[in-house]
Amino acid sequence: MEKGHKIQFYLIIIYFASVLVAFNNPPALAHKVMIFAWVEGDTVFTESKFSGGKRAINAQVLVYDRDGRQLLEGKTDKKGNFSFKIPKLTDLKIVLNAAMGHKAEWTVPESQIREAGGAAKGKNPVETIKHADVGLSKEEIKELIEESLDRKLRPIERMMAEQQFKGPSVTEIIGGIGYIFGLMGVAIYFKNRGKK
Amino acid sequence: MIGNRTFLTAQNPKYKNINQSEKMHISEGVLSAPVLATGAALAIVGISVGLKEMDNEKIPQVAVLSSVFFVASLIHVPIGPSSVHLILNGINGLLLGWLCFPSILVALALQAILFQFGGITVLGVNTVTMALPGVICYFVFGKLVRQQNRLISLAAAFACGFFSVLLSGILVAVALLSTGESFISAAKLILLAHIPVMIIEGIITLFCVAFLKRVKPELFGGVYGKGS
Numbered sequence: 001m002e003k004g005h006k007i008q009f010y011l012i013i014i015y016f017a018s019v020l021v022a023f024n025n026p027p028a029l030a031h032k033v034m035i036f037a038w039v040e041g042d043t044v045f046t047e048s049k050f051s052g053g054k055r056a057i058n059a060q061v062l063v064y065d066r067d068g069r070q071l072l073e074g075k076t077d078k079k080g081n082f083s084f085k086i087p088k089l090t091d092l093k094i095v096l097n098a099a100m101g102h103k104a105e106w107t108v109p110e111s112q113i114r115e116a117g118g119a120a121k122g123k124n125p126v127e128t129i130k131h132a133d134v135g136l137s138k139e140e141i142k143e144l145i146e147e148s149l150d151r152k153l154r155p156i157e158r159m160m161a162e163q164q165f166k167g168p169s170v171t172e173i174i175g176g177i178g179y180i181f182g183l184m185g186v187a188i189y190f191k192n193r194g195k196k
Numbered sequence: 197m198i199g200n201r202t203f204l205t206a207q208n209p210k211y212k213n214i215n216q217s218e219k220m221h222i223s224e225g226v227l228s229a230p231v232l233a234t235g236a237a238l239a240i241v242g243i244s245v246g247l248k249e250m251d252n253e254k255i256p257q258v259a260v261l262s263s264v265f266f267v268a269s270l271i272h273v274p275i276g277p278s279s280v281h282l283i284l285n286g287i288n289g290l291l292l293g294w295l296c297f298p299s300i301l302v303a304l305a306l307q308a309i310l311f312q313f314g315g316i317t318v319l320g321v322n323t324v325t326m327a328l329p330g331v332i333c334y335f336v337f338g339k340l341v342r343q344q345n346r347l348i349s350l351a352a353a354f355a356c357g358f359f360s361v362l363l364s365g366i367l368v369a370v371a372l373l374s375t376g377e378s379f380i381s382a383a384k385l386i387l388l389a390h391i392p393v394m395i396i397e398g399i400i401t402l403f404c405v406a407f408l409k410r411v412k413p414e415l416f417g418g419v420y421g422k423g424s
């Protein structure tokens with residue numbers, strides 16, 4: 001019986017050691033990469049990260065138009081950021097090429113660029129509103145609201161995108177282990193009750 | 197504007213198949229109903245055989261190995277365009293035999309609920325793809341691992357870790373057949389991605405066996421389970 005306890009004790013040690021390995025090794029956990037892009041004025045800003053929050057430094061960023069033609073390319077800076085002037089009024093497909101074949105993409109739809117008043121050819125909704133004299137038409141109000149909502153929601157959108165890439169949290173893992181041991185208790189209880 | 201965007205994740209159906217081919221956990225909505233049913237039926241058979249062997253002394257051991265399996269999937273090894281993680285079904289099968297079915301089922305169910313690894317409907321298939329190789333390795337290598345000869349026993353332990361992952365990969369490829377993916381290409385992708393894992397798991401299994409043989413030789417001596 002003594003030995004029986006000993007073995008379980010050692011198994012528990014092995015298992016806690018593996019938990020430690022899992023948490024002390026963030027680069028190994030960083031297995032997904034993401035890129036997030038938003039438009040401000042005539043510039044597109046992008047931010048690149050690995051899951052777990054590590055920034056993707058010096059990664060290649062490629063920008064394609066709707067038909068898959070490459071418009072420009074660049075590299076992320078020390079903070080994982082990269083920005084560029086909007087080259088063309090089109091859907092922009094931004095592809096991030098991080099090391100080890102990690103790839104991610106983000107599409108900025110044309111409508112969004114238009115709304116942000118980006119490309120020179122696009123009608124600038126902000127200006128239209130400025131020149132409107134007194135009464136605003138329904139359409140203009142709608143545009144105004146949409147524009148400010150977009151601006152306000154952008155950080156939230158970003159948070160959601162980031163959340164999606166987060167791995168399992170420590171609480172969840174500990175919780176899962178707790179469940180397993182709880183089930184063990186239940187199993188032992190029923191086994192013992194059956195015997196008596 | 198939310199919803200207009202393309203996320204490069206498993207949720208995006210465009211990328212589902214690409215990602216799928218490199219993972220051991222099959223995601224929800226990939227397999228057809230007959231495959232899911234077959235997997236569930238096989239899993240039930242394995243689990244009931246396992247539960248019959250379960251006694252009071254085994255329960256804690258099953259729980260500990262179940263949590264080892266649960267945590268092992270979170271250690272990611274980045275390889276190529278994706279990443280793979282440890283499975284540790286070899287050591288699970290070697291120490292538990294048929295009991296690795298219930299052990300892996302519990303861990304997979306929790307992974308599905310808490311982290312959306314795999315899913316509830318594919319639980320049966322995933323249990324079979326990971327637990328069956330463990331059981332097979334237990335019967336193939338179990339006796340060799342229990343040998344007195346150190347070299348043979350350690351070599352068998354390595355092979356156990358190695359082949360359990362290999363067999364899992366083959367089983368995943370078989371399950372993916374129903375999605376129209378050709379067996380050869382799916383198997384190639386999975387196995388290529390998992391070669392490093394096979395080696396790592398072989399080494400881990402080897403060290404576990406070497407360690408356990410020293411601290412608790414009864415575990416590997418004589419009839420399984422009649423240890424202490």
